[in-house]
Amino acid sequence: LIHFYKRTSVDYGTEECSFTIRPDFAGKFKPMQVKELIATTLNDTLGGRLYDPNKVSNWSKSIADSVKSQVKTLGYDRYKIVVEVVIGEQRGEGVRMGSRCLWDSDTDNYASEVYMNDSLFCCTAVFGLYYY
Amino acid sequence: MISAEEVTDEEKQAKEAERLARIFHPPEINDIISEVITEVVGQQTYHYSKVGEWHGNITEQVLQRLVGLGKGFKWIVTCVIMQKAGAGLHASHSCYWDAKTDGSVTYTYDNRTTNVVVQVHGVSI
Numbered sequence: 001l002i003h004f005y006k007r008t009s010v011d012y013g014t015e016e017c018s019f020t021i022r023p024d025f026a027g028k029f030k031p032m033q034v035k036e037l038i039a040t041t042l043n044d045t046l047g048g049r050l051y052d053p054n055k056v057s058n059w060s061k062s063i064a065d066s067v068k069s070q071v072k073t074l075g076y077d078r079y080k081i082v083v084e085v086v087i088g089e090q091r092g093e094g095v096r097m098g099s100r101c102l103w104d105s106d107t108d109n110y111a112s113e114v115y116m117n118d119s120l121f122c123c124t125a126v127f128g129l130y131y132y
Numbered sequence: 133m134i135s136a137e138e139v140t141d142e143e144k145q146a147k148e149a150e151r152l153a154r155i156f157h158p159p160e161i162n163d164i165i166s167e168v169i170t171e172v173v174g175q176q177t178y179h180y181s182k183v184g185e186w187h188g189n190i191t192e193q194v195l196q197r198l199v200g201l202g203k204g205f206k207w208i209v210t211c212v213i214m215q216k217a218g219a220g221l222h223a224s225h226s227c228y229w230d231a232k233t234d235g236s237v238t239y240t241y242d243n244r245t246t247n248v249v250v251q252v253h254g255v256s257i
Contacts, residue, residue, distance in 0.1 A: 056222045064226035072228060081228040082236075082253050086212055086221065093217035096183045099210035100191040102199055108206070129206050129255045131230075 020078075021132050023107060029076055029128035034111035037074075038124050041067050042115035051089040051120040060085045063124065071126060082127040090119055097123050104130065154203065156235040156254045161198070165239040165250050168193045178215045178245040187211055190250065198252070205234075205254040212249045216242070223249055230256070 023029075045063050064085045071081050086097055101110070107130035115122045152160075172189045176182070191209045198207045214221055225236065233256040241248040 053220050060222045060224040064224050068226040068228055080255050082208060082225065084210055084225045086223045088221040089219035091217050091219040093215040093219055094180050094183060095214045096187050097212040098187055099208055100195045102195055102207040127208050132257060
């Protein structure tokens with residue numbers, strides 16, 4: 001499958017009509033880079049903390065917002081970003097989390113990471129969707 | 133003889149139906165998710181060997197039905213299934229998209245032994 005796309009000069013200062021329908025290889029969503037970012041954020045926010053029902057909702061919101069704003073700084077133009085965070089208490093119960101997506105597998109991708117300590121677990125997934 | 137008022141009512145309904153067929157419409161997505169979950173999990177008891185199957189079935193069937201709606205959206209369906217053991221769970225999401233055209237729906241379901249949370253995000257093309 002051959003993709004033809006016009007390479008335009010990217011100028012972040014002005015808005016111009018670019019007619020690109022595919023990102024260049026350098027501008028594609030890179031799961032490994034985002035995965036490291038998520039891992040650092042989770043360790044910083046939750047490292048050594050105990051599950052506290054009053055604070056957990058704030059933690060989950062702040063992790064989601066912080067991961068989203070950090071991914072925005074990575075410079076993925078034309079990508080829409082969805083970040084999902086699930087934090088739960090560790091009581092030995094069974095949990096399963098996963099997702100199915102309908103997207104363009106050439107351009108879209110996801111990154112996910114799990115953080116666990118003795119009292120809580122946190123699963124974060126970031127989805128990057130190209131906007132044509 | 134059709135009066136002027138009747139025609140405009142029908143036209144209005146037709147236009148409304150056409151508009152709903154194009155946009156992200158939470159109620160119909162909620163209906164899809166609730167039907168799929170009651171069909172797949174229903175009142176069954178949580179068992180670690182069945183969870184994988186339930187999870188796959190729920191996400192795949194919801195996705196297939198969303199595709200069947202024929203809208204111009206990319207879909208992400210996430211499902212969390214948890215055993216009821218008195219533990220707490222918080223789910224949140226943060227999105228960078230066009231708020232006029234894109235949207236998401238979160239649906240929770242529980243029976244005596246299981247908690248299920250399904251999130252659907254629709255991103256317009």
